[in-house]
Amino acid sequence: MCGATQGGLTLDGIDLTTQTVIQGVVVRAAESLPGAYVRLLDSDGEFVAEVATSATGHFRFFAAPGSWTLRTLAPRGVTADRAVVATRGEVAEVTVILG
Amino acid sequence: MSRESALVTADWVQEHADDPGVVLVEVDEDTTAYDKGHLAGAVKIDWRQDLQDPVRRDFIDQQQFEALLSQRGIGNDDTVVLYGGNNNWFAAYAYWYFKLYGHSDVRLLDGGRKKWELDSRELTDERPVREAATYVAQQPDLSIRAFRDEVVDAIGTRFLVDVRSPDEYAGRLLAPAHLPQESAQRGGHIPTAANVPWSKAANDDGTFRSDEELTRLYEAAGLGRGTDGGKDTIAYCRIGERSAHTWFVLHELLGHDNVKNYDGSWTEYGSLVGVPIAVGDEPGSG
Structure with a gap:
């Protein structure tokens, strides 16, 4: 398992026995999109965290087990919501495709 | 302001x-x-x-x-x-x-x-x-900075506002969800603190909500109106940066006079020996 990668982001240094990881990539027009903003909302729609996507369009959150929504904001007023279920010890991989 | x-x-x-x-x-x-x-x-x-x-x-x-x-x-x-x-x-x-x-x-x-x-x-x-x-x-200017003893004394008397996410407030998470979960020794919040996440003060694009929306938000949590109708307030979060955002809203935008930021915040309070802690979604009693 050491050094294994899923969805392009390395899990080196992350203890999956204690962490609940949600990660993935934002894609627009078949290209990964850097500089988009991904917000993690809880099951009540409350904001929990936000990250900007990396140079390769990737993002990662350390969450808790449960149901979450990923809200992605990109230039030109583009937004997209994606539901995701996270489980401790597993990596929830999400590809957000923007229209 | x-x-x-x-x-x-x-x-x-x-x-x-x-x-x-x-x-x-x-x-x-x-x-x-x-x-x-x-x-x-x-x-x-x-x-x-x-x-x-x-x-x-x-x-x-x-x-x-x-x-x-x-x-x-x-x-x-x-x-x-x-x-x-x-x-x-x-x-x-x-x-x-x-x-x-x-x-x-x-x-x-x-x-x-x-x-x-x-x-x-x-x-x-x-x-x-x-x-x-x-x-x-x-x-x-220490009129805008709170320290731990003052925070403990403020339980049940001043308006304490915990601006972290609901899961951090309840003790289900110890840090914002884009950071590894390493933080204070204990999870939860300072008893009697209201939970008004900083994010409720901002729009999705990061701009601040209108003065009317902000006033309603904190009134609903039990804080009166600025400039003199409000209560003495201490804001905190995990390390004092999100609560600086709320301090800015209360002190600079809404004109509340006595608002302090507790920059020691949960990483200090949640590691202190012997202080009271409330867990779960309710403020708890002092």
């Missing part, structure tokens, strides 16, 4: 960035963000390296602050416009810091870096050259 004197828009920055006496300063949690691109003319302050004492857990002192601003070419009469990522968390933290050391004209760019980027406005990697200045800081 008011919205007009504390906040500027992106359009204002584009019109006034080159004015003499206006200094743009980027402050980020991701301290590499500036190096990848910043607003033209902006200098960088690294919230960790530049604003924290390298040994003790505390601020840099008055002399260190003077040296920092002098080196960055910032004078006492300059209009300092702060902005950053993370919806201006660390820019608001720096704003509070500038106020603590008595800088008279400091403002936040509404929406910070995110709004600027989402508007597809220009960024540059060119670093400005600013001549060193001679900055004179005031004694720290």
Whole structure:
């Protein structure tokens, strides 16, 4: 398992026995999109965290087990919501495709 | 204080960035963000390296602050416009810091870096050259900074506002969900603190909500109206940066008089021996 990668982001240094990881990539027009903003909302729609996507369009959150929504904001007023279920010890991989 | 004197828009920055006496300063949690691109003319302050004492857990002192601003070419009469990522968390933290050391004209760019980027406005990697200045800081204004003993005494008496996410407040998470879960020894919140997440004060694009919306938000949580109808307030979060954002809203936008930021916040309080802690979604009793 050491050094294994899923969805392009390395899990080196992350203890999956204690962490609940949600990660993935934002894609627009078949290209990964850097500089988009991904917000993690809880099951009540409350904001929990936000990250900007990396140079390769990737993002990662350390969450808790449960149901979450990923809200992605990109230039030109583009937004997209994606539901995701996270489980401790597993990596929830999400590809957000923007229209 | 008011919205007009504390906040500027992106359009204002584009019109006034080159004015003499206006200094743009980027402050980020991701301290590499500036190096990848910043607003033209902006200098960088690294919230960790530049604003924290390298040994003790505390601020840099008055002399260190003077040296920092002098080196960055910032004078006492300059209009300092702060902005950053993370919806201006660390820019608001720096704003509070500038106020603590008595800088008279400091403002936040509404929406910070995110709004600027989402508007597809220009960024540059060119670093400005600013001549060193001679900055004179005031004694720290402790009327806006709370320490742990005061916070313990405030349980059940003052308006304590925990601005972290509901899961952090309840003790289900120990840190914001984009950071590894390493933090205080215990989870939960200070008994009697209301939970008003900082994010409720901001729109999705990072700009602040209107004064009317903000007033309603904190009234619903039990805080009266500023300037004199409010209660003495202490805001906290995990390390004091999100609560600086809420301090900015209450003290600078809504004009509440007695609002302090507890920068020790949950990483200190949640590791103290013997203090009361409430867990779950309710404030708990004092």
